[in-house]
Amino acid sequence: MEENQIILNEVLSYMKEYHVASYDENTGKGLVRHVLIRYGFSTKELMVCVIINGNSLPKVEKLIDRLTAIEGMKSISINQNTKKTNVILGDVTKCIWGDPYITDMIHLRDTKDFSLTDTAVAYHISPQSFYQVNPVQTEKLYSLALDYAGLTGKETVWDLYCGIGTISLFLAQKAGKVYGVEIVPQAIEDAKNNAALNGINNAEFFVGKAEEVLPEQYEKNRVYADTIVVDPPRKGCDEQCLNTIVTMAPKRVVYVSCDSATLARDLKMLCENGYEVEKVRCCDMFGWTTHVETVVGLHRKDM
Numbered sequence: 104m105e106e107n108q109i110i111l112n113e114v115l116s117y118m119k120e121y122h123v124a125s126y127d128e129n130t131g132k133g134l135v136r137h138v139l140i141r142y143g144f145s146t147k148e149l150m151v152c153v154i155i156n157g158n159s160l161p162k163v164e165k166l167i168d169r170l171t172a173i174e175g176m177k178s179i180s181i182n183q184n185t186k187k188t189n190v191i192l193g194d195v196t197k198c199i200w201g202d203p204y205i206t207d208m209i210h211l212r213d214t215k216d217f218s219l220t221d222t223a224v225a226y227h228i229s230p231q232s233f234y235q236v237n238p239v240q241t242e243k244l245y246s247l248a249l250d251y252a253g254l255t256g257k258e259t260v261w262d263l264y265c266g267i268g269t270i271s272l273f274l275a276q277k278a279g280k281v282y283g284v285e286i287v288p289q290a291i292e293d294a295k296n297n298a299a300l301n302g303i304n305n306a307e308f309f310v311g312k313a314e315e316v317l318p319e320q321y322e323k324n325r326v327y328a329d330t331i332v333v334d335p336p337r338k339g340c341d342e343q344c345l346n347t348i349v350t351m352a353p354k355r356v357v358y359v360s361c362d363s364a365t366l367a368r369d370l371k372m373l374c375e376n377g378y379e380v381e382k383v384r385c386c387d388m389f390g391w392t393t394h395v396e397t398v399v400g401l402h403r404k405d406m
Contacts, residue, residue, distance in 0.1 A: 106173070107140055110151055113169040114138050121162045126155075131187045134160070139182070139191070139230055143207035144238035148177040150205045152230040154184050154191060167200045177205045180230050196230050196289075204229045204293070209238075209269065212246040224272045226297050231289040233266045237388045241269075244359065244386045244396055248332060249273050251357045251382055251400030258329035261353075263313040263344065268294030268306065270332055270359070275306040282326065283308040284316045314341035321351055328353040339365025342372075349376040354406050358399040361388075366397055379404050 117123065118135060126133035134155050141150040151170055153160065160166060160181060170176055179200040184193030196203075204227040211222040219242075228234050235241040248270055252260065254277035262271040265283030267290050275281040275298070283306060285291050291310045298306045309316045313333075320326040331353045333340055339362065340348075348356060349372075356378060360366035370380065382400035389395070 104142060106142060106149060106175070109173055110140055110149070110170065111138060113173070114151075114153070114166070117162075117166045117169055121165065123161060128187075128189065131156075136184060137191050141205060141228060141230070141234065143177075143205045143228070145208035146206050147175045148205040148207070149173065149175040150178040150180070150228070150230065151176070152180040152182050152196065154182045154193065156185055158183060163199060171200065176201065178202050182230060192231055207234075207238075209245065209273075210242050211249065211273065212242050214246050214250045217243050217246070222273075222276065224269075224276075224297070225300050226267055226269065226272075227293050227300060228267060229289055229293055231287060232293045233287075233290065234269070235388065237390075240386055240388045240396075244388065244398065245270055245273055247384055247386065247398040248334075248357050248359050249277065251355075251398060252277070252330050252332060253355055253400075254278050254330065259327060261317065261328045261331045263317065263331065263333045263340075264335045265294060265308065266290050266334075268297045268308065270334060271306050271308070272297060272301055272303055274332065275303045278330075279305065281306045282320070284311060284313045286310070286312050312341070314343040314347070317344060317351075318347045321347060327351060330355040330357065332357040332359070334359040335365075337362040337365065339369050345369060345372050349373070349378075352377070352403060354403055356401040358397075358401065360397045360399070361394065363395075363397065366399070370399065370401075373401060377403055377405065 124133040126136040137154040139152040183195040211220045257279045260278045262283045271283040294308045378401045386396045
């Protein structure tokens, strides 16, 4: 993306002019660790978040002047990460100019030929929220997940590892009730705001680990599921989460995976406990790499 290089050039020029040192992972010294850039492919809005090894940037107003001159700039933030780690983002993010988010749109696609449909959902995206980087393939991926869920409008659906509600809000348009679970508090705040932004009132979101929230809601509050959608990180689903899915016995499970090894491991467990793979499709999110996303639809054998 052309804007990436323009933004990075401005940040590097600012650092050179005002003698702002870059961070050295070996010594733990230096101020600027990373520059996170996000782009709304539908809205053309830009976000910049500078991750620093400290509390503030010197002459920060000069950096703001440079970045706000770039067309489409909507949000500028500073994220504080003072830990000696290779984890990119710290816990504290401060918006220093504009809004604390950008807005983007994801459209549904017909899963037969992947042409655009009239259904679209708007999303607020903050610096600490996960968001897919390939806009065209993202629409195909989420459209497949919704298709495999086989919803009729009455189902209760759990969306585990839901992020900012990207899949949840599409599911909510076709289901009776959707519950989303995500460990990142900022992402859940975005998910709630995104539901309100789109006028969706049948989606409820929980902050926490899927392997803790799902058993608690099932065992204590007797919340059931007709369909469960999981979109875990590369490590796959926690064993306790899978055990609870098997115990809840939803009619359908949709598994969205970014790692084929953990996908195979988790499918083995589900298929040994009453489920059968019905549909599988890969989505090439990361062109010219070995990585793909995979969508798998499973159903209970006894239903």
